[in-house]
Amino acid sequence: MKKRKTFRDILAALLVIFIALQFVRPSIPQQPVTSDIQAPPEVKAILRRACYDCHSNETKLRWFDQISPASWRVAEHIKSGRAVLNFSEWDKIAAPDRAGKLWESVNQAIAGAMPLKDYETIHREAHITEKDLIILKDYLNATVKDHPGDTAKQNAAKQQYQNWIDGKMNSAQLPKTLNGITYMPDYKNWQAISTTDRFDNGTMRVIFGNDIAVKAVHDGKINPWPDGTIFAKVAWDQLENKDGNVTTGAFKQIEYMIKDSRKYADTHGWGFARFKTPQLIPYGKTATFTSECVGCHKPVADRDFVFTSPLKN
Ligand code: HEC
Ligand code: HEC
Structure with a gap:
């Protein structure tokens, strides 16, 4: 009987902690969208779907992203993701570097390095499909073979x-x-x-x-x-x-x-x-x-x- 009570106490304590945690959600800063990448619409659609949560100021959080402590990890990803690459602040990247960044991004998606795997597991819509791969590779090939x-x-x-x-x-x-x-x-x-x-x-x-x-x-x-x-x-x-x-x-x-x-x-x-x-x-x-x-x-x-x-x- 005593054992049972202890167990219940632990559960109750955990529940209290969990609820308390919900009040210490990390804040994800709202930043204005000052510009956007220039890419063919079908390429852009893929990047929007698979990358914009972490690499833009148009982050769309799902309810499960907002539950602590998972939300801290999400916030961390968004913070460091935006820091290295932000599609919403494209004009802040020097003009000659933009093409390179876009190139690198598409390559990361093709190589399977992005989006981050643990994110992809719970955000199925961000998955890079076979069809997406064809679109991305065609895009790269066109860029490579175009020698004006x-x-x-x-x-x-x-x-x-x-x-x-x-x-x-x-x-x-x-x-x-x-x-x-x-x-x-x-x-x-x-x-x-x-x-x-x-x-x-x-x-x-x-x-x-x-x-x-x-x-x-x-x-x-x-x-x-x-x-x-x-x-x-x-x-x-x-x-x-x-x-x-x-x-x-x-x-x-x-x-x-x-x-x-x-x-x-x-x-x-x-x-x-x-x-x-x-x-x-x-x-x-x-x-x-x-x-x-x-x-x-x-x-x-x-x-x-x-x-x-x-x-x-
Ligand atoms: C869950 C958040 C998340 C998603 C979604 C995501 N990324 Fe990232 N990305 C990061 C983080 C965090 C880093 C920096 C740390 C690292 O390299 O692991 C990063 C780094 C990068 C870099 C390297 C930037 C540099 O200059 O070093 C590129 C390129 C990139 N991501 C492209 C993409 C593309 C393209 C997609 C979509 C197909 C994508 N990412 C989706 C979080 C994300
Ligand atoms: C001055 C230094 C330097 C010399 C000389 C050099 N490389 Fe490289 N090489 C690099 C660097 C740095 C990279 C990484 C990619 C980049 O920054 O362009 C690289 C990348 C490569 C790659 C892609 C694989 C990889 O290691 O990333 C090949 C292939 C390559 N070099 C071939 C050669 C050949 C062949 C020669 C000689 C004819 C040569 N390199 C001489 C510096 C050099």
Whole structure:
């Protein structure tokens, strides 16, 4: 009997605490919407649905978000989410950085890093569906393949690519570096796993990963990266039109890293290659050009010489 009473007392105490907690709800600051992202309506609709609770001033809290102590976690997410990226204060981001931020955002959604998983579990409507993925990838592809002011070169590259698909071009016709790595046009079908939002020297960079890389990310087996992993880092000039919108300009260069721990044992298991200009001129006067690559990638030796961290979790 005594035991029962203690149990009831504990329950009652917990209930009192729970009710008391409801009075110490964190406040989520109301901030005005001063601007908004510019993206095609179908892309925007996805971001609105999946991201705006944490990355805008248009947060829509559901009743279950407002119950303490869960509400504290929600408030924390909103606070830090808005701090790194706020779609409602888009005008506060420097014009040249906006395109990069949007790029990064879409990539985060495609890579499955955003929205935050625990949020997604209880907000099913924020889930990025297969259909959403197609829309987001199409959007990225259109941005990547759009090289204004460079139509002739772009068409030439497209033709080269089409020839490659049609098998009209044998590998001997594709450029090759002195360490024996052939240009791989196929990167265009890989997944963009990261963009660098640094617009220092006026270039825009996108890093693509092949299926093995993407699977390794998915399985969390990225240190070391498995043999067969290939990264392509592509850089374009960055063009800004009179409205301050940034688009990709001329193709500058493409760099590859191919993982084969035996073949490329001399360079820490990675084969390095770089092709410059739209003519894809192989970089390096001698095969030892790779020591330049290795040297600069050395600071991330503990991450298997790879800078990019595709998932921020
Ligand atoms: C539940 C809240 C929440 C939702 C929903 C959410 N995010 Fe985030 N996001 C965060 C938080 C918190 C951070 C910062 C901490 C971190 O990186 O984990 C962040 C970081 C980011 C960053 C990195 C920004 C930078 O400059 O470092 C990007 C990009 C991003 N989110 C995009 C998105 C996109 C796109 C969506 C929708 C598909 C989304 N987020 C949905 C909370 C959220
Ligand atoms: C001056 C330093 C430097 C040199 C030299 C350099 N890299 Fe990198 N590389 C970087 C940085 C930094 C990144 C991370 C992405 C970014 O910031 O652009 C990177 C990223 C990459 C990536 C994407 C995978 C990753 O690690 O994130 C590839 C592929 C790559 N580099 C290939 C090469 C090749 C091939 C060479 C030599 C021809 C080379 N790099 C030389 C600094 C360098």
